[in-house]
Amino acid sequence: xxxxxxxxxxxxxxxxxxxxxxxxxxxxxxxxxxxxxxxxxxxxxxxxxxxxxxxxxxxxxxxxxxxxxxxxxxxxxxxxxxxxxxxxxxxxxxxxxxxxxxxxxxxxxxxxxxxxxxxxxxxxxxxxxxxxxxxxxxxxxxxxxxxxxxxxxxxxxxxxxxxxxxxxxxxxxxxxxxxxxxxxxxxxxxxxxxxxxxxxxxxxxxxxxxxxxxxxxxxxxxxxxxxxxxxxxxxxxxxxxxxxxxxxxxxxxxxxxxxxxxxxxxxxxxxxxxxxxxxxxxxxxxxxxxxxxxxxxxxxxxxxxxxxxxxxxxxxxxxxxxxxxxxxxxxxxxxxxxxxxxxxxxxxxxxxxxxxxxxxxxxxxxxxxxxxxxxxxxxxxxxxxxxxxxxxxxxxxxxxxxxxxxxxxxxxxxxxxxxxxxxxxxxxxxxxxxxxxxxxxxxxxxxxxx
Amino acid sequence: xxxxxxxxxxxxxxxxxxxxxxxxxxxxxxxxxxxxxxxxxxxxxxxxxxxxxxxxxxxxxxxxxxxxxxxxxxxxxxxxxxxxxxxxxxxxxxxxxxxxxxxxxxxxxxxxxxxxxxxxxxxxxxxxxxxxxxxxxxxxxxxxxxxxxxxxxxxxxxxxxxxxxxxxxxxxxxxxxxxxxxxxxxxxxxxxxxxxxxxxxxxxxxxxxxxxxxxxxxxxxxxxxxxxxxxxxxxxxxxxxxxxxxxxxxxxxxxxxxxxxxxxxxxxxxxxxxxxxxxxxxxxxxxxxxxxxxxxxxxxxxxxxxxxxxxxxxxxxxxxxxxxxxxxxxxxxxxxxxxxxxxxxxxxxxxxxxxxxxxxxxxxxxxxxxxxxxxxxxxxxxxxxxxxxxxxxxxxxxxxxxx
Numbered sequence: 001x002x003x004x005x006x007x008x009x010x011x012x013x014x015x016x017x018x019x020x021x022x023x024x025x026x027x028x029x030x031x032x033x034x035x036x037x038x039x040x041x042x043x044x045x046x047x048x049x050x051x052x053x054x055x056x057x058x059x060x061x062x063x064x065x066x067x068x069x070x071x072x073x074x075x076x077x078x079x080x081x082x083x084x085x086x087x088x089x090x091x092x093x094x095x096x097x098x099x100x101x102x103x104x105x106x107x108x109x110x111x112x113x114x115x116x117x118x119x120x121x122x123x124x125x126x127x128x129x130x131x132x133x134x135x136x137x138x139x140x141x142x143x144x145x146x147x148x149x150x151x152x153x154x155x156x157x158x159x160x161x162x163x164x165x166x167x168x169x170x171x172x173x174x175x176x177x178x179x180x181x182x183x184x185x186x187x188x189x190x191x192x193x194x195x196x197x198x199x200x201x202x203x204x205x206x207x208x209x210x211x212x213x214x215x216x217x218x219x220x221x222x223x224x225x226x227x228x229x230x231x232x233x234x235x236x237x238x239x240x241x242x243x244x245x246x247x248x249x250x251x252x253x254x255x256x257x258x259x260x261x262x263x264x265x266x267x268x269x270x271x272x273x274x275x276x277x278x279x280x281x282x283x284x285x286x287x288x289x290x291x292x293x294x295x296x297x298x299x300x301x302x303x304x305x306x307x308x309x310x311x312x313x314x315x316x317x318x319x320x321x322x323x324x325x326x327x328x329x330x331x332x333x334x335x336x337x338x339x340x341x342x343x344x345x346x347x348x349x350x351x352x353x354x355x356x357x358x359x360x361x362x363x364x365x366x367x368x369x370x371x372x373x374x375x376x377x378x379x380x381x382x383x384x385x386x387x388x389x390x391x392x393x394x395x396x397x398x399x400x401x402x403x404x405x406x407x408x409x410x411x412x413x414x415x416x417x418x419x420x421x422x423x424x425x426x427x428x429x430x431x432x433x434x435x436x437x438x439x440x441x442x443x444x445x446x447x448x449x450x
Numbered sequence: 451x452x453x454x455x456x457x458x459x460x461x462x463x464x465x466x467x468x469x470x471x472x473x474x475x476x477x478x479x480x481x482x483x484x485x486x487x488x489x490x491x492x493x494x495x496x497x498x499x500x501x502x503x504x505x506x507x508x509x510x511x512x513x514x515x516x517x518x519x520x521x522x523x524x525x526x527x528x529x530x531x532x533x534x535x536x537x538x539x540x541x542x543x544x545x546x547x548x549x550x551x552x553x554x555x556x557x558x559x560x561x562x563x564x565x566x567x568x569x570x571x572x573x574x575x576x577x578x579x580x581x582x583x584x585x586x587x588x589x590x591x592x593x594x595x596x597x598x599x600x601x602x603x604x605x606x607x608x609x610x611x612x613x614x615x616x617x618x619x620x621x622x623x624x625x626x627x628x629x630x631x632x633x634x635x636x637x638x639x640x641x642x643x644x645x646x647x648x649x650x651x652x653x654x655x656x657x658x659x660x661x662x663x664x665x666x667x668x669x670x671x672x673x674x675x676x677x678x679x680x681x682x683x684x685x686x687x688x689x690x691x692x693x694x695x696x697x698x699x700x701x702x703x704x705x706x707x708x709x710x711x712x713x714x715x716x717x718x719x720x721x722x723x724x725x726x727x728x729x730x731x732x733x734x735x736x737x738x739x740x741x742x743x744x745x746x747x748x749x750x751x752x753x754x755x756x757x758x759x760x761x762x763x764x765x766x767x768x769x770x771x772x773x774x775x776x777x778x779x780x781x782x783x784x785x786x787x788x789x790x791x792x793x794x795x796x797x798x799x800x801x802x803x804x805x806x807x808x809x810x811x812x813x814x815x816x817x818x819x820x821x822x823x824x825x826x827x828x829x830x831x832x833x834x835x836x837x838x839x840x841x842x843x844x845x846x847x848x849x850x851x852x853x
Binding site for chain 1: 485495586717788841
């Protein structure tokens with residue numbers, strides 16, 4: 001069996017402002033924020049009140065549904081504020097750092113000798129569990145189920161994405177420890193998809209089935225790799241873990257400390273000097289954004305990827321799962337005859353007087369304008385060109401919109417996550433919010449079936 | 451303060467009001483809106499529905515211009531013929547002339563104006579009542595309608611048909627994107643069944659032919675299909691048919707320009723090459739079958755089917771409305787098949803049935819429009835089986851795992 005995954009369907013979105021391969025130390029962040037909304041479908045139960053002082057790695061809250069899943073503070077300091085939104089839902093937990101970095105210490109764990117229970121227990125008590133996501137539903141993994149497989153994508157093909165081979169350099173031992181530990185938690189294999197690179201940090205990783213992936217985005221999406229290697233069937237569960245989180249998991253096993261350090265790419269055409277920054281989960285984005293320089297005053301700041309990330313304000317914070325930050329110009333302006341004039345400076349999947357097909361290697365400076373208004377689905381056949389999964393995207397989206405659970409299940413809803421629909425959303429002529437539609441569909445399924 | 455700021459101010463004033471969609475529809479023709487993305491993909495491709503529809507219209511413009519000149523040309527040619535003068539078509543000699551243009555313009559442009567005026571009015575009213583933005587679907591429909599009717603159709607008939615087609619064919623299903631039948635074809639079908647004397651026969655295809663009936667100046671304007679169906683000889687040669695110096699509906703005559711438009715639409719990825727290609731194959735297959743039947747002598751010259759059945763299969767593709775139908779109407783993504791595999795079947799059957807209807811219904815030899823409407827109805831069925839194949843594959847995978 002060939003171990004190469006080659007996809008043809010997809011689209012590489014090339015943007016200006018790719019991060020230069022040098023790491024800068026971000027200025028120390030004064031506050032850190034954990035947003036429970038990062039943990040989809042988790043209702044937080046607080047362990048501390050406002051004013052409590054915390055160590056780094058100390059649990060802040062647990063999940064209402066499963067008390068064993070704990071969420072920890074990334075730094076030591078004081079829990080200064082619990083911000084609440086509508087219906088008193090907790091939106092932000094603000095921790096003011098004391099700069100001492102006192103950390104909760106666990107005994108180290110020999111991952112080769114430890115059994116599954118010990119590993120699981122350590123992951124739960126130390127707050128590592130939220131790094132494990134499961135499919136179906138794309139939520140934090142259920143602690144009760146044993147996954148049929150674990151998938152890790154070691155290749156990020158998204159626009160402006162950080163290069164793992166650069167950002168995770170030196171963390172190979174941690175990644176290996178995490179993989180060894182995780183391999184005991186699954187009844188199947190761990191699959192690792194890697195890109196074609198000579199300096200791969202994953203080159204010497206063992207205890208995995210390695211697949212080389214190539215092709216346009218979304219070849220690096222873990223969902224694409226799952227679909228090509230071993231698609232999820234009804235009743236099966238697989239876990240997915242991002243490589244940067246493997247490093248944190250492994251480090252805790254080897255050193256006993258929860259180290260929320262992230263090497264993130266700070267990129268996009270709204271950044272003056274795009275490069276990599278060393279920072280921590282939940283840090284103020286202004287620490288690195290203004291260190292790298294923001295171009296103009298009308299930019300969209302995004303914690304995460306330009307296709308899937310969250311919009312943040314200048315006083316916002318890095319999301320729990322994010323390892324990149326992007327800034328692109330806001331497109332809140334009108335464009336004269338933008339709908340019929342020939343276009344050279346924007347990306348298009350058609351050739352309707354749009355000329356991006358002529359310049360496959362050109363880098364574009366895209367803004368956040370939708371380039372048109374929201375419409376009903378009209379055009380057909382275009383999503384399939386950028387959607388490599390063996391699923392009918394339009395039909396699945398429509399099934400989600402009409403909340404037809406049987407159709408969703410039959411059409412492959414168990415296999416997908418919102419991020420798999422980022423590209424179809426990007427090219428959508430009718431400007432429909434595909435990722436939100438899929439998220440809603442998954443939530444409905446989880447509530448009704450899961 | 452520039453125009454942009456002024457319009458922005460008006461837009462803000464209209465916000466939340468009943469008439470907002472009407473203003474926005476006009477505003478967005480001048481400026482693409484200032485809407486930005488929210489969470490989800492923060493960047494979007496440049497294509498929107500307006501651009502998509504506009505591309506189809508661009509592919510229709512040459513056909514419309516040809517239709518205008520041809521309407522004039524056919525009128526004067528028929529008048530000459532009535533007086534015993536035989537014309538030889540020549541592009542710059544007697545086709546692209548000022549006389550042809552003015553005569554064509556006064557007959558064709560009112561059709562365009564009525565089509566857009568009435569159709570868009572209905573669209574605006576529905577958008578305002580239902581409180582959604584005006585969708586662009588009618589931009590193409592409004593251009594297609596004047597191109598698929600005879601030149602002399604009374605304007606009030608056209609208006610009635612458009613109201614029927616847009617309301618019953620589209621809006622009752624929920625508007626653009628939800629309709630089952632192609633609205634332009636619904637309009638044409640309505641005209642055909644409500645006012646058959648204005649839509650078929652040998653007196654409606656040339657301007658002035660109908661009024662001149664029974665007078666000393668009587669002119670004839672039979673289409674080629676009509677001639678074949680009557681088993682009578684055809685006076686036009688290949689170049690006439692291919693380039694379009696023939697009578698017929700306004701936009702359907704020039705296969706050459708339709709071919710160019712089709713290539714443009716396929717290149718721009720707006721129209722599905724799968725549908726166009728398989729429809730041509732389908733028509734050719736059916737044509738070949740009929741040719742075989744005629745050659746085998748199963749049908750004799752006395753049969754009323756003989757004329758069209760013995761027409762060479764390739765000629766079927768360049769006469770009548772089949773080329774226009776395949777390129778501009780079968781490719782409508784909403785009423786057509788929505789899966790790529792389904793598109794092959796959908797297109798093939800359109801071509802196949804077009805020729806079949808054409809041959810077996812000599813009283814109304816224009817089969818492509820009925821074939822497309824028929825396949826519109828069956829497109830969801832085709833898609834169902836295509837999607838079920840994917841579903842079955844998934845079930846099989848599950849069974850293998852659990853077995």
